Amino acid sequence: MWRYIVPIGIFAALIGFFFLGLGRDLQTLPSPLIGKPAPQFSLPAVEDPSRTVATGDFAGRPYVVNIWGTWCVGCREEHPVLLEIARRNVVPIVGIAWRDDAQTAQAWLQQLGNPYTATGLDADGRVGIDWGAYGAPETFLVDAKGVIIHKLTGPMSLSIWEREFVPRINASMAGSAE
């Protein structure tokens, strides 16, 4: 009897693992930055390189950091969504133009519209490394205390925004108002 049960059992367990593996997202890596203070940066603004964009400008209330690049296909895909989110005016969206140059990034914002409260130009990719970026677009949510509480890797959609970001923003705002 056992000589049938054992192989069938092992086979069933393997199929179970494979089935679970099918549904797993292997592309998205968990960020070790969640729960940690947001990495500080001070970058020249894309729109006007004489101005700077710094994390300090947004301290004290929740904000979103969106890492994008004009070379990034997913960024073009999510851009209309960011415009819609910006129109709803819930939190500031801080852009980081990662591994990009000022002219191309400016042209992008003029052509497609500008959802960002401010966009810093990270031409040599150093700030991207500090934020653990490995594939744009990446979107972080920073709470009122300056701690990263959520990260999305890949294009934003309105349903992701409403499901994953809005409740956390509301909770953070309620928490900081006490």
Place this chain on the structure above:
Amino acid sequence: MRALLCTLLLFAGSFAFAIDTAPAFDDPALQQRYDHLTHLLRCLQCRSESIADSNVDLAADLRRQVKELIAAGRSDDDILKFMTDRYGDYVLYNPPVKPLTWILWAAPILLLGGGIATAWIVIARKSHLPDTDPADPGLGAS
């Protein structure tokens, strides 16, 4: 002469495969550390390549970061920590031994042990069988 030239050209071509044209350091000891570290770190865009082997932009940025940290006098552990603080353990080609990864490290030993145990049991059981097989009289007849 032509053969020599051809050979030289052949070797010249092989340099085109190098990711960085110049070594990162003049000091061989530092260069050795740089080579060692860049082979330990995974390129997160390409996943199956170390940053030493990848010519993706992000890998180039991370190589530059490693180079600068070595030049700044940081230790190997510091540099690996710099990377795992930002990218997590996945950036390391050798996952660290900790409760979450015990099964990963133990798996080869467990699988080998299981295989040996199974083979042992099967062989032991078969060796207790009578030496003649009624279905195949040829066996054990010698």
